[in-house]
Amino acid sequence: xxxxxxxxxxxxxxxxxxxxxxxxxxxxxxxxxxxxxxxxxxxxxxxxxxxxxxxxxxxxxxxxxxxxxxxxxxxxxxxxxxxxxxxxxxxxxxxxxxxxxxxxxxxxxxxxxxxxxxxxxxxxxxxxxxxxxxxxxxxxxxxxxxxxxxxxxxxxxxxxxxxxxxxxxxxxxxxxxxxxxxxxxxxxxxxxxxxxxxxxxxxxxxxxxxxxxxxxxxxxxxxxxxxxxxxxxxxxxxxxxxxxxxxxxxxxxxxxxxxxxxxxxxxxxxxxxxxxxxxxxxxxxxxxxxxxxxxxxxxxxxxxxxxxxxxxxxxxxxxxxxxxxxxxxxxxxxxxxxxxxxxxxxxxxxxxxxxxxxxxxxxxxxxxxxxxxxxxxxxxxxxxxxxxxxxxxxxxxxxxxxxxxxxxxxxxxxxxxxxxxxxxxxxxxxxxxxxxxxxxxxxxxxxxxxxxxxxxxxxxxxxxxxxxxxxxxxxxxxxxxxxxxxxxxxxxxxxxxxxxxxxxxxxxxxxxxxxxxxxxxxxxxxxxxxxxxxxxxxxxxxxxxxxxxxxxxxxxxxxxxxxxxxxxxxxxxxxxxxxxxxxxxxxxxxxxxxxxxxxxxxxxxxxxxxxxxxxxxxxxxxxxxxxxxxxxxxxxx
Amino acid sequence: xxxxxxxxxxxxxxxxxxxxxxxxxxxxxxxxxxxxxxxxxxxxxxxxxxxxxxxxxxxxxxxxxxxxxxxxxxxxxxxxxxxxxxxxxxxxxxxxxxxxxxxxxxxxxxxxxxxxxxxxxxxxxxxxxxxxxxxxxxxxxxxxxxxxxxxxxxxxxxxxxxxxxxxxxxxxxxxxxxxxxxxxxxxxxxxxxxxxxxxxxxxxxxxxxxxxxxxxxxxxxxxxxxxxxxxxxxxxxxxxxxxxxxxxxxxxxxxxxxxxxxxxxxxxxxxxxxxxxxxxxxxxxxxxxxxxxxxxxxxxxxxxxxxxxxxxxxxxxxxxxxxxxxxxxxxxxxxxxxxxxx
Numbered sequence: 001x002x003x004x005x006x007x008x009x010x011x012x013x014x015x016x017x018x019x020x021x022x023x024x025x026x027x028x029x030x031x032x033x034x035x036x037x038x039x040x041x042x043x044x045x046x047x048x049x050x051x052x053x054x055x056x057x058x059x060x061x062x063x064x065x066x067x068x069x070x071x072x073x074x075x076x077x078x079x080x081x082x083x084x085x086x087x088x089x090x091x092x093x094x095x096x097x098x099x100x101x102x103x104x105x106x107x108x109x110x111x112x113x114x115x116x117x118x119x120x121x122x123x124x125x126x127x128x129x130x131x132x133x134x135x136x137x138x139x140x141x142x143x144x145x146x147x148x149x150x151x152x153x154x155x156x157x158x159x160x161x162x163x164x165x166x167x168x169x170x171x172x173x174x175x176x177x178x179x180x181x182x183x184x185x186x187x188x189x190x191x192x193x194x195x196x197x198x199x200x201x202x203x204x205x206x207x208x209x210x211x212x213x214x215x216x217x218x219x220x221x222x223x224x225x226x227x228x229x230x231x232x233x234x235x236x237x238x239x240x241x242x243x244x245x246x247x248x249x250x251x252x253x254x255x256x257x258x259x260x261x262x263x264x265x266x267x268x269x270x271x272x273x274x275x276x277x278x279x280x281x282x283x284x285x286x287x288x289x290x291x292x293x294x295x296x297x298x299x300x301x302x303x304x305x306x307x308x309x310x311x312x313x314x315x316x317x318x319x320x321x322x323x324x325x326x327x328x329x330x331x332x333x334x335x336x337x338x339x340x341x342x343x344x345x346x347x348x349x350x351x352x353x354x355x356x357x358x359x360x361x362x363x364x365x366x367x368x369x370x371x372x373x374x375x376x377x378x379x380x381x382x383x384x385x386x387x388x389x390x391x392x393x394x395x396x397x398x399x400x401x402x403x404x405x406x407x408x409x410x411x412x413x414x415x416x417x418x419x420x421x422x423x424x425x426x427x428x429x430x431x432x433x434x435x436x437x438x439x440x441x442x443x444x445x446x447x448x449x450x451x452x453x454x455x456x457x458x459x460x461x462x463x464x465x466x467x468x469x470x471x472x473x474x475x476x477x478x479x480x481x482x483x484x485x486x487x488x489x490x491x492x493x494x495x496x497x498x499x500x501x502x503x504x505x506x507x508x509x510x511x512x513x514x515x516x517x518x519x520x521x522x523x524x525x526x527x528x529x530x531x532x533x534x535x536x537x538x539x540x541x542x543x544x545x546x547x548x549x550x551x552x553x554x555x556x557x558x559x560x561x562x563x564x565x566x567x568x569x570x571x572x573x574x575x576x577x578x579x580x581x582x583x584x585x586x587x588x589x590x591x592x593x594x595x596x597x598x599x600x601x602x603x604x605x606x607x608x609x610x611x612x613x614x615x616x617x618x619x620x621x622x623x624x625x626x627x628x629x630x631x632x633x634x635x636x637x
Numbered sequence: 638x639x640x641x642x643x644x645x646x647x648x649x650x651x652x653x654x655x656x657x658x659x660x661x662x663x664x665x666x667x668x669x670x671x672x673x674x675x676x677x678x679x680x681x682x683x684x685x686x687x688x689x690x691x692x693x694x695x696x697x698x699x700x701x702x703x704x705x706x707x708x709x710x711x712x713x714x715x716x717x718x719x720x721x722x723x724x725x726x727x728x729x730x731x732x733x734x735x736x737x738x739x740x741x742x743x744x745x746x747x748x749x750x751x752x753x754x755x756x757x758x759x760x761x762x763x764x765x766x767x768x769x770x771x772x773x774x775x776x777x778x779x780x781x782x783x784x785x786x787x788x789x790x791x792x793x794x795x796x797x798x799x800x801x802x803x804x805x806x807x808x809x810x811x812x813x814x815x816x817x818x819x820x821x822x823x824x825x826x827x828x829x830x831x832x833x834x835x836x837x838x839x840x841x842x843x844x845x846x847x848x849x850x851x852x853x854x855x856x857x858x859x860x861x862x863x864x865x866x867x868x869x870x871x872x873x874x875x876x877x878x879x880x881x882x883x884x885x886x887x888x889x890x891x892x893x894x895x896x897x898x899x900x901x902x903x904x905x906x907x908x909x910x911x912x913x914x915x916x917x918x919x920x921x922x923x924x925x926x927x928x929x930x931x932x933x934x935x936x937x938x939x940x941x942x943x944x945x946x947x948x949x950x951x952x953x954x955x956x957x958x959x960x961x962x963x964x965x966x967x968x969x970x971x972x973x974x975x976x977x978x979x
Contacts, residue, residue: 061976207974256979260972271968277966284728305957306964308952309727314753318720320715321750325693325724328711329732333724351714439969476708478725478732481688486657486704488712498659499704 006484017072024609028244030202032210035094037102038197041119044087044112045079046074047190052089054194054208060261061207063251064093066545068436069101069620074291074374081135081143086118095250099402099547101435103622104443109193110137111166112561113144125158132189134167140632165357166192166233173232175223184222188229195233198535205230227412255440264403264432265292268362269299271410273306276393279414279450282307285334286319291374292430293336293364295495301322316341320348320361327357328452330477330489332414336362339381346389353393355487355512356464356473358417358424361395365429367618376618377430379543385425386572386601392510396516398421399427399572401546404439406432411448416520416583421472427571431620432544458482459545463497471516473497521573527581531557531564537633538585540610542568544599545591552626561634568598579606587633589613591626647649648686651811652677654689663698668819668845672766673705675822678831680708682830682938685733693722693733695742698773699766699845703738716747719754719763726761733833740781741771744800748780755809755838757946762832766819775924781849788850802842802852802926803938807917812837814920814939818859824870824935831937837945858933860894868927876907887931894922895930912940935942 010230016440038055042048049070059066065412071088077323078085092102108127110116112135123129150156150165170192174185182531193207198205210225217224237243244376262270276283285308287297301310309326316337323333340364365381367373381388385397398415400406405426413424455474463485470497476483485497493500494508529538530550541549546567553565566581570575580603582588588610590599603610614627615621655677663669663763680690692706693701696715703710709732713721718736726734736754743751743765746858754763770788770943771777776788781802787796806814817828832839844855853860869879869887877887878899886899886907894908914920920939927933 023962057974063976063978118710215768226946251978256977258971258975260975262828262972266972267863270972273964273969277964282728284724288726303964304954306966306969307954307963309954311724311727314749317717318723318750318753321717322724323709324713325721325725325726326728329725329728331727331728339832345713348717355711373967376809399958416764441975444966444970447832477729479688479729484708484710486659486692486706486712488703488710490712507707583765629734636670 001419007089023531029519029557032250034096034249034507035092035098036107036201036247037090037092037105038107038109039088039090039105039119039122039199040084040109040193041088041115043114043360044075044085045077046111048087049088050110051190051194052091054211055197055203056091056436056504057089057261058198058203058207058407059093059213062203064095064249065096065098065252065254065259066091066093066436066438068092069431070434073376076097077450079143081112081114081260083118083139083144085116086115088119093249095252096539097252099248099551100323100620100623103624108431109169109197111189111193113150115144116150120394122611123159126160128160129156129163132166132193132493133163134165134542139447146612159328161559163491164196164240164242169232169236170229171379173228177221177225177228180225181219185225187598188225190225190230190488192233195230195235196234196237198230199237200232200243200246200546202246205234208211210423215500221535223399254438256288259438260435261438262404263295263434263436264406264428265295265364265434266299267400267404267439268336268426268428269296271407273308273413274447275332275414275450276307276405277450278411278447279332282309282326282331283334284309284311284323284331285336286311286313286322286326287336288313288316288319289384290338290341290524291317292366292433293338293341293362295433296336296362296364306308316344317348320345320359324348324352324357324359325408327359328355328476328478329354332360332418334360336364336375338364338366339368339384342381342384343388349395350391350393351489352390353389353395354489354492356513358421358475360413360417360426362410362426362428364433365427367616373618375430377544377620378616378618379429379592380426380595380597380616381427381546382542382592382597383600385427387494392514394514395572396422396517396520397427398424399502399543399569399571400432401543401569403432403435403437405546406567407439412569413570415448415450415620416473416523418450418471420470421475422517427543429544435544437540454480455483456480458521460493463487464492464493464495466512469546471512471519486617505562513514518573521576524573524575526577527566527568527575529564529624530567532562533564534584535549535562535564537586537587537630538592539563539565539581539589539591539626539630540568540582540598540602541565542571543593545593548621548623548626551623555623556630556634557628561631563634565628571601574605576577582606582608587611589594589633591621591629593620641671642954648684650681650687654909655680657705657706661705662701662850666848666905667698668768668847669699669766671700671745671819671822672764672825672845673702673744675825676706676945679826681832683733685832686699689731690733690735691725692737693718693725694737695747696773697739697742698847699737699739700742706959707843716742716745717750718742719736719750722761722821723754723759723946727950728945730760730951736761736763736764738765739772740779740802742766742801744780745803748805752805752809755806755840757835758812758943760836760838760945760947763840764832764841764843766843767802767847768847769799769852769854770847772847772850776850781920789874801924803840805922806840807921807924807939808919810908811939812941812943813839813937815839815937816842816844816935818855818894818935819846822934828937835940836948837943858928864945867932868962869934870939871910871912871923871934871938873910873937874911876904876909878907885932887926888967894926894931895977912937914939915941947975
């Protein structure tokens with residue numbers, strides 16, 4: 001959604017911290033609300049991600065704007081009922097333009113005591129808790145560290161608690177289905193809860209019913225059980241007096257067009273499949289499973305008829321090496337990983353720097369260092385991308401701003417790699433990778449065209465002859481008669497590409513490699529400023545902070561204050577007008593999910609005063625956190 | 638190699654056609670000179686044009702090899718040549734891909750990639766030049782150095798048990814396993830040609846002398862005075878005999894080989910070499926035969942068929958396109974569910 005200026009600059013971006021449920025009335029009525037944030041939470045075996053995704057798809061289909069943020073533990077199945085085993089899925093949906101999954105939930109659906117304990121601190125006073133009270137047993141309360149049952153001891157008096165016997169109701173709903181084990185029956189309770197939520201927010205069941213039938217087509221009793229659970233939850237909600245109000249959120253005024261919901265990792269995969277089509281090349285994806293990048297490997301492995309070949313390598317180094325081999329062969333070599341794997345790939349990336357081969361390296365960042373927080377988000381690999389290799393090692397770096405933007409930025413990475421014969425690092429993170437948003441589907445005819453020319457003439461060929469404009473060397477496909485030549489990691493003589501240890505040649509080649517990357521700036525768009533062209537404060541972001549920053553800046557602008565924002569999707573080289581834009585503002589704020597990495601680069605390159613706002617909690621910024629910092633900075637004149 | 642893409646006319650090339658013209662910078666007397674020369678002879682007879690060959694190497698003395706071949710070449714990073722060659726071969730299965738590695742590059746830093754390339758059975762050739770020493774870093778012990786070896790980094794003698802390259806290849810179920818020797822020029826040419834002809838990973842260990850840091854690395858078996866008694870040349874379908882007058886043979890005693898005199902036991906008692914045995918057990922046994930208890934076998938240990946990784950990968954692409962047609966990008970962009978905003 002971040003092509004140029006952000007969506008909704010004309011309309012209002014109302015993300016005030018209001019509680020729509022406060023307006024609930026005592027008898028069963030239908031009430032319109034503008035936006036809501038729901039968080040589903042339960043044990044990692046409770047199917048909360050699935051329930052959340054189903055709710056998301058249906059919410060997209062009814063035309064709300066939305067943004068989601070799943071959160072799950074690193075353990076596949078931590079002991080049931082324990083705090084580390086809690087998995088959550090948050091969705092923010094609205095009748096207006098929204099940019100983030102919401103600072104905090106208005107409604108918390110908890111399937112066990114541990115889910116309540118882990119998530120309660122995020123719920124503001126007056127928030128709604130929908131709890132499966134059947135799981136609040138002595139044993140489960142004990143596992144969650146509760147001495148008394150919070151549903152009955154009065155400790156939740158600040159919230160509106162809707163305590164429902166979901167397990168019992170679910171068991172009742174599916175009891176007549178033949179050949180259904182008790183475990184299978186109990187596993188449907190997420191769909192019972194989903195059915196309740198569908199009624200509560202006035203969503204149709206059709207899409208999920210269809211999904212159930214397709215998903216369990218080979219297990220008819222399971223399909224039937226899930227269907228009964230979903231419908232059971234829905235009809236229970238209609239009947240119960242505990243839910244007196246049904247809420248309705250109108251469709252959002254979104255730019256007309258055909259839409260789908262998309263996560264960042266899906267957008268990356270779709271982008272690479274499109275790249276294969278648009279370049280007429282095979283995309284060779286070498287990867288080693290790693291959270292949160294593995295979904296890209298899963299997705300791409302299903303598209304062989306698009307000339308996408310996937311290779312699950314023996315390790316991270318083999319994954320990038322094989323991709324380099326494919327690039328040398330004249331195809332599009334791509335590798336994807338997260339921070340720890342990116343570190344392992346460093347030496348091989350430098351081989352592609354030295355041999356000047358196109359290569360896409362995708363780093364889906366997560367909390368670190370070392371194994372860190374595998375399933376949590378962070379933006380702390382920018383400097384690793386910039387300088388995490390031996391010697392002078394310039395590479396292009398791009399970063400996506402939203403889940404849907406991953407599609408466009410991966411195509412940009414491909415364009416830069418093949419135009420300039422260089423590795424390109426594409427940065428995403430756990431938040432973008434698994435978060436989702438509605439995405440306007442582009443027309444194939446509107447996508448960029450790629451014209452790749454491979455050198456074939458034997459006359460005048462030298463492996464390191466450069467295109468005068470881009471400084472790219474020729475890309476020759478092995479198998480081309482008469483052009484047999486050798487490349488490698490040793491320093492090359494200018495033009496001929498022969499091995500050279502000549503001191504002046506090394507200086508020249510080092511500078512040429514740097515100049516080539518710097519020259520990419522000629523083909524990247526100038527920054528567009530959100531807000532006034534000059535003024536008191538400029539907020540500078542990159543990557544997944546886009547939504548929170550623009551929503552915060554929008555709020556403060558509406559209060560009549562002088563604050564503007566820019567968002568960097570190109571980190572190396574920077575857009576040409578960056579230095580000049582920075583100098584038009586008295587103060588600069590750089591919020592980022594690290595301890596000041598972009599900040600260091602901006603200060604170093606442009607000698608500007610700038611202040612950082614750093615968050616490394618494995619969670620994205622809340623709008624309010626940035627808003628508060630902006631207001632604080634506008635106060636100190 | 639896809640037969641349909643081969644040229645119709647047989648290609649006539651000479652060893653000279655494969656000389657790149659770059660100054661060869663190995664030490665005078667290095668075993669690599671002979672290997673280079675035998676490679677140029679062998680490729681002239683393979684029947685492919687020069688541009689179809691790609692030499693991929695890692696780091697080390699052996700890794701300079703691609704610069705001296707007038708073919709495509711890629712001198713990569715330490716230990717990773719099999720991985721780079723894997724991507725290259727998958728992306729362009731029409732190429733004849735050769736990985737040149739050494740005992741350090743292939744078995745120490747790159748051991749992982751070597752094993753996985755072999756088990757996947759990529760259709761490429763791996764030549765491991767074994768000189769039992771680190772040459773380019775000037776003389777440290779390598780993973781194949783013998784126990785007790787005194788080197789710059791093991792002044793008291795190495796306390797590491799050496800790794801056996803062919804044993805690793807067979808454990809990874811290589812489909813073509815062979816050994817030759819730098820100075821056995823005719824044997825080396827023939828071994829390279831057989832490797833070239835094999836569809837699947839061909840793994841060839843070449844005993845190579847390092848004249849500077851480990852001279853006579855294999856002198857105990859290759860010296861002219863002793864070689865007939867200490868080398869067993871394997872030939873498919875023939876009894877295993879060795880010695881100046883082929884007076885010795887190998888017999889199986891229980892699960893162990895033993896050296897016997899042929900005139901005492903008769904030729905029929907000897908093991909007959911079967912390189913096509915689907916079970917790798919005897920081939921493994923042969924890799925365990927070492928001087929001084931046994932003659933050292935050279936030749937083709939194992940030569941079996943198994944589908945190649947690149948062949949299966951590309952076949953799946955072709956099949957899927959035949960079944961479903963070329964992918965429709967619009968469908969992928971649309972994904973599982975869409976809605977229209979008016």
